[in-house]
Amino acid sequence: MKMATVRALTISTLAIFSIGALAAAQDAPASVSPLFGVALPSGYRDWQVVSVAHEAGDLNDVRAILGNSIAMQAFRTGRRPFPDGTIIARLAWKYESSPRNDAIFGKAQSFVAGAPTNVQIEVKDSRRYAATGGWGYGQFVDGRADPSEALMKTCVTCHSKLPAPDDRIFTSYAP
């Protein structure tokens, strides 16, 4: 093949890839978060546990905070700030009492996870997200990104209120 032909084919291929990228960008509101472009990481449900928590009030959920392998190593060794590549997934479910369990224990004391509410993802990329302390955010319901820019701004507002040594992360490792 002559060089000119190779070059023409390469340009055609690039053009096809660009059309593909454009199509993906048009889907952006469903697959990635606004402002940050954070996607739901594949396999996050299988990640290891950082900790668990309960938020009462309007949220009224019970939650698990999971981390990818970079996150887990940082949590376990106390490394701060978190290195680039850290991804933290906060899963939450409705906080529900369990009449079945309460009957067995003889006391009203058992609260369990009901239907899933949403999943929040935090990605550390100190260059891409330099303006927000190195963190990008996304919130997902049924696998789809919440399209609210205002919501994304509340992530930044609250996380930035944490003491500096926490590197904008609420959760500590639960041994």
Next chain:
Amino acid sequence: MKMATVRALTISTLAIFSIGALAAAQDAPASVSPLFGVALPSGYRDWQVVSVAHEAGDLNDVRAILGNSIAMQAFRTGRRPFPDGTIIARLAWKYESSPRNDAIFGKAQSFVAGAPTNVQIEVKDSRRYAATGGWGYGQFVDGRADPSEALMKTCVTCHSKLPAPDDRIFTSYAP
């Protein structure tokens, strides 16, 4: 080497191994549970999450229920009874309010995991634990088995009160 010599060496070796086994048995109260002989499985802290929960009352903990790969497959496919080899780990931590988080959110609503309380392990072995519905139990604090036989009996009592289709397991998979 003559056969007699080989036999003598083999017997000596067996004797050494037996002494080792005896020493292990004497340590039993620390490494395995009474009645069931259940040990803390290596690597359980890295297992995947089945669900999370909060027990109020005297326990007052927040907890994560993790499963080995056999357990996770059964939880996710709804397979009951659980197959032999299923191991479920219930980790629990003190249920503590977070004044730091509450101050940031402007509401008293945030409850997080404090110090670890104990880890409970359930092992499915339909032959070994035939008398207790196929399940063996253990409770561990700082990696050491609780030596109380009475405690182990309470595991059986409560779990056996669950409806038969639950196969003596309180937790459902939280998607």
